[in-house]
Amino acid sequence: MIMIRALHTKIQNGETTATKLTEAALAAIKERDETLHAFLTLREEAALAEAARIDERVQRGETIDLLAGIPGALKDNITLAHERTTAGSKILDNYIAPYDAGVVQKVKALGAVIVGKTNLDEFALGSSTEQSAYGPTKNPVDETRVPGGTSGGSAAAVAAHLVPWALGSDTGGSI
Numbered sequence: 001m002i003m004i005r006a007l008h009t010k011i012q013n014g015e016t017t018a019t020k021l022t023e024a025a026l027a028a029i030k031e032r033d034e035t036l037h038a039f040l041t042l043r044e045e046a047a048l049a050e051a052a053r054i055d056e057r058v059q060r061g062e063t064i065d066l067l068a069g070i071p072g073a074l075k076d077n078i079t080l081a082h083e084r085t086t087a088g089s090k091i092l093d094n095y096i097a098p099y100d101a102g103v104v105q106k107v108k109a110l111g112a113v114i115v116g117k118t119n120l121d122e123f124a125l126g127s128s129t130e131q132s133a134y135g136p137t138k139n140p141v142d143e144t145r146v147p148g149g150t151s152g153g154s155a156a157a158v159a160a161h162l163v164p165w166a167l168g169s170d171t172g173g174s175i
Contacts, residue, residue, distance in 0.1 A: 018070075019048060019055050032160055036160055038156040041083065043114060047113050057111075070164055071115045073165075075166070112165075118151075118154045120154075124151075128147075129152025155168065
């Protein structure tokens with residue numbers, strides 16, 4: 001996996017586009033995530049629109065921030081306005097967040113592309129990402145194991161090279 005700084009340079013220099021990176025991330029997720037189960041929600045249309053906005057800025061000659069156009073993911077206990085946020089629980093299966101969490105506001109301000117929300121132990125209470133109401137996440141290195149921690153979906157997404165970055169949270173030592 002190419003590091004974020006290198007991807008940023010490639011976007012800024014026109015060697016690739018945010019749209020191409022986002023399409024590649026979405027394709028990788030579709031290919032691998034059926035078995036890994038790192039993601040609970042994908043935002044294909046919204047992510048591609050976010051990427052297109054970054055590409056337009058680059059085409060105008062603007063200097064973009066480090067995360068601009070880089071596809072990533074949020075642990076599904078981190079709210080993203082107007083998107084489903086379950087915290088790994090069926091109780092919140094249809095909950096639509098009314099606002100962005102503070103950290104989401106920050107990554108959005110930097111132009112990051114959020115492709116989806118990742119699996120976690122229900123309400124982030126656990127230690128292995130096996131206690132999600134939506135099923136366990138598998139370790140991409142050895143699918144007979146789990147990634148560990150409550151942020152296992154985010155960890156697996158990055159370790160499997162589905163996305164270059166993902167946010168997690170630390171309820172009890174999971175990161």
